[in-house]
Amino acid sequence: MANIKPLRGLRFNPEKVGDLAKVVSPPYDVISRETMENLYKNHTNSIINLELGRQSGTPDDAIYRHAADIFQQWLAENIFIKDEKPAFYYYVQDFIVNEVPRTRRGFLCTMKAEGYQTGNVIPHEQTLPWHKSQRLKLLQYTRANFSPIFGVYHQESRRVEEILANAAAEKGEPNIDIIDCLNERHRIWVIDNEVVINEIIKSLANLPIYIADGHHRYETASTFAEEALQQGKTGCDYLLVSLSNCYDEGLYILPTHRIIEKCDNFSLDTFVNQLEKDFTVSPIQTGNTGNKEENLNTLILQMEEKGKQQPTFGLYSGENQFYLLQLKNPDAINHYAPEHSTEWRKLDISILHGLIIEPLLHIGPDQLATEGYVSYARNNFEPVEAVDKGQGILALFVNMTQIQQMIDVANSGNKMPQKSTFFYPKLLSGLVIHQLDD
Numbered sequence: 001m002a003n004i005k006p007l008r009g010l011r012f013n014p015e016k017v018g019d020l021a022k023v024v025s026p027p028y029d030v031i032s033r034e035t036m037e038n039l040y041k042n043h044t045n046s047i048i049n050l051e052l053g054r055q056s057g058t059p060d061d062a063i064y065r066h067a068a069d070i071f072q073q074w075l076a077e078n079i080f081i082k083d084e085k086p087a088f089y090y091y092v093q094d095f096i097v098n099e100v101p102r103t104r105r106g107f108l109c110t111m112k113a114e115g116y117q118t119g120n121v122i123p124h125e126q127t128l129p130w131h132k133s134q135r136l137k138l139l140q141y142t143r144a145n146f147s148p149i150f151g152v153y154h155q156e157s158r159r160v161e162e163i164l165a166n167a168a169a170e171k172g173e174p175n176i177d178i179i180d181c182l183n184e185r186h187r188i189w190v191i192d193n194e195v196v197i198n199e200i201i202k203s204l205a206n207l208p209i210y211i212a213d214g215h216h217r218y219e220t221a222s223t224f225a226e227e228a229l230q231q232g233k234t235g236c237d238y239l240l241v242s243l244s245n246c247y248d249e250g251l252y253i254l255p256t257h258r259i260i261e262k263c264d265n266f267s268l269d270t271f272v273n274q275l276e277k278d279f280t281v282s283p284i285q286t287g288n289t290g291n292k293e294e295n296l297n298t299l300i301l302q303m304e305e306k307g308k309q310q311p312t313f314g315l316y317s318g319e320n321q322f323y324l325l326q327l328k329n330p331d332a333i334n335h336y337a338p339e340h341s342t343e344w345r346k347l348d349i350s351i352l353h354g355l356i357i358e359p360l361l362h363i364g365p366d367q368l369a370t371e372g373y374v375s376y377a378r379n380n381f382e383p384v385e386a387v388d389k390g391q392g393i394l395a396l397f398v399n400m401t402q403i404q405q406m407i408d409v410a411n412s413g414n415k416m417p418q419k420s421t422f423f424y425p426k427l428l429s430g431l432v433i434h435q436l437d438d
Contacts, residue, residue, distance in 0.1 A: 002120045002151075002209040003112035005238060006086035006197050009190075010144075010433035011176070013081045017045045021178040024186075024430040027147050028052045029131075029216075045079055047430030051138075051146045061137060068141040080433065087192035088200060089432050090164045091242055092174075094185040095425045097252055104250030104425070107164055107191070107200075108148055108432050110238040111209065113221035121151075122208050124410040126418050127215045135220040143436045145221075145240035147429035149214025152246045153207045154407065160203050161245055167191045176431060184425055188432070209243065210410050213423050240434035242427050246403050254422040255400040257383045258352070259375045259392040263361045266393055268317050274360050275325060278332045279313075284322035292384065295322050299397065300380055307399040311351045314397030318387045327351060341412035347405060348398050349420045356396065368418075376419050 017023050022043040025031065028051050031039070039048040049070050053063035074080060089108035096102065116123055139145075153160075168174070168189040176188040191197065211218055218239065225237035244251060275281050284299050299314045299322045306312040306326055315323040333345045336354030344350055357374070358364050367373040375392070377383045383395030401421050409416055 001205050001207065002153075003114075003238075004109045004201060004204065004241075004243070005111075006088050006192070007108075007110045007238075007240070007432075007434050008083050008086050009089060009108070010080040010082050010435060012045070012430065013078055016077070016079050017043065019043075019178075020176060021180060023047055024178070024180070024428045025051065026426050027429050030426055045074065047146055050142065050144075051429050061141075064137045064141040067138060071142050071144065082435075083190060083192070085192040086197070087190045088164075088197055090168050090189040090191055091427075091431075092168075092187045093250070093425055093427075094187075095182075095250075096184075097254075097424065102250045102252060104244060104252070105161055105164070105248055106150075106242045106244035107160075108188075108240065108242050110434055111151070111241045111243075113218060113225050113237055113239050115222060120208055121218070122210045122410045123215055123218075124210060124212075124406050124416050125215050125420060126415050127219055131216045132220050132223070135217050136223060139220060139224050139436075143236075145217075145434040145436075147217075148240040148242040148427050148432075149217050150212045150423060150427055151209040151214075151241050151243050152212050152251065152403070152407075153204060153209055153243055154246050155204070155207060156247060158245055158247055160200050161248070163196060163200055163203070164191065167193060167196045180428065182425070186428055186431065204243075209241075210246075210407055212244075212406070212421070213426070214241075236436050238434075238436075240432070246407065251403055252424050253400045253403065253406075254378045254424045255398045256419045256422050257377045257380070257398060258357065258396040259377060259383045259386045260357070260361060260363070260394050260396065261372055261375055261392050263363065263373075263393060266361075268394075271360060271394075272323070275315075275356070278328060278355050279325040280328055281315075282324045282326070284324060292320050293381070295320060296380060296384060298322075299324060303397060303399055307348075311348050312399065313348070313352060313356070314395075316384055316387055316395040316397070318394070325356075327355075341409070341414045343405070343408040343412045344414040344416070347401065347409065347416065347420065349401065349417050352396060352398060353417060378422055378424075 012020055012023050023045050025039050025048050039046045050067045053067055091106050091108055093104045171189050174187040175190045178186050221239035228236035272281055284295050302324050303312050303314050311327040313325040315325055333351050333354050363373050386392040387395050406421060
């Protein structure tokens with residue numbers, strides 16, 4: 001079982017900051033330089049000041065010392081208010097994907113950060129040491145979580161969702177209700193009823209938590225807790241999380257497409273001929289061959305439909321040439337990464353790398369770790385534009401990873417290749433803050 005607890009969250013004080021939508025932000029790892037600058041300009045008290053420093057020409061530690069100083073200053077100025085009672089925070093996000101309105105539900109709490117060996121918290125993705133080192137410095141200096149990691153649990157009865165919805169209905173209007181810069185709605189109800197809190201904890205008592213997003217922050221928190229314990233400090237082993245049921249209809253994973261930026265001695269004809277060994281390669285034909293957007297949409301729709309039967313990918317080679325790639329022999333992947341589980345090798349991303357990117361384009365783990373070989377996109381048209389502008393030699397499109405696939409791989413003890421999942425929408429930073437010293 002994962003150990004979860006309520007928290008006395010810090011929240012922005014509306015009387016001090018005004019419009020809450022102007023002080024919260026997307027999480028640090030999806031913020032572009034342009035977005036970061038806009039967040040700084042939009043409001044003096046933007047959470048970006050704490051979550052992602054922008055000082056240039058200074059040692060890394062100076063950025064995090066500065067964030068800690070600002071945090072303490074804002075605490076003194078009552079920029080934040082602390083809830084009087086420990087609470088769970090029912091978090092509802094309304095968003096649109098492919099013109100379809102969706103709602104994702106979850107709740108914010110704290111969860112014990114411990115080693116994966118306990119089996120209480122299960123990862124599904126690899127992490128990079130550099131990112132963890134930077135998050136660790138922020139945690140060491142500020143001793144606070146400004147954004148939650150995202151976890152999912154597997155509860156078919158959906159009891160926790162029922163409890164939370166009933167508790168929110170009893171309270172009435174949400175404590176927070178904002179529309180963000182992407183026109184997505186975020187609502188939070190503060191649930192501080194001890195009976196309700198204990199019922200939720202009891203309902204989740206025997207269930208592990210799967211990390212959906214935030215592996216770097218979770219592992220950072222675990223390292224921080226170990227360091228604190230060695231120094232004789234207690235109370236440093238819980239971090240801020242948002243938990244959702246994997247049966248929630250609003251749980252949505254965007255596909256992450258690959259843009260191949262370079263490949264030594266690349267020949268499109270040779271590449272297509274090599275693909276035909278393991279794939280059926282079909283050019284996309286539409287009634288209007290000159291309409292690039294129509295051809296792309298046709299490719300994506302056919303990928304989704306054919307992908308229900310067998311692993312299916314899309315290829316764009318430039319000059320409005322789109323191809324559908326369907327795996328002919330499922331056993332073709334068996335030779336690739338034999339140290340991994342069957343569940344891991346069934347993943348579209350594993351097949352893409354194991355049968356196409358690595359053997360045919362000669363881009364393996366060493367090249368993937370180096371900038372300039374592969375870049376990533378979640379918008380369908382972005383890879384097409386990159387190839388047409390000469391920023392890539394070809395684009396490879398993938399279908400979304402299913403939540404059950406993620407759980408199956410995690411349960412097998414394996415971790416997915418990087419950029420396998422992109423849970424959408426992201427959780428906002430700054431809605432609720434967890435102080436470790438509380």
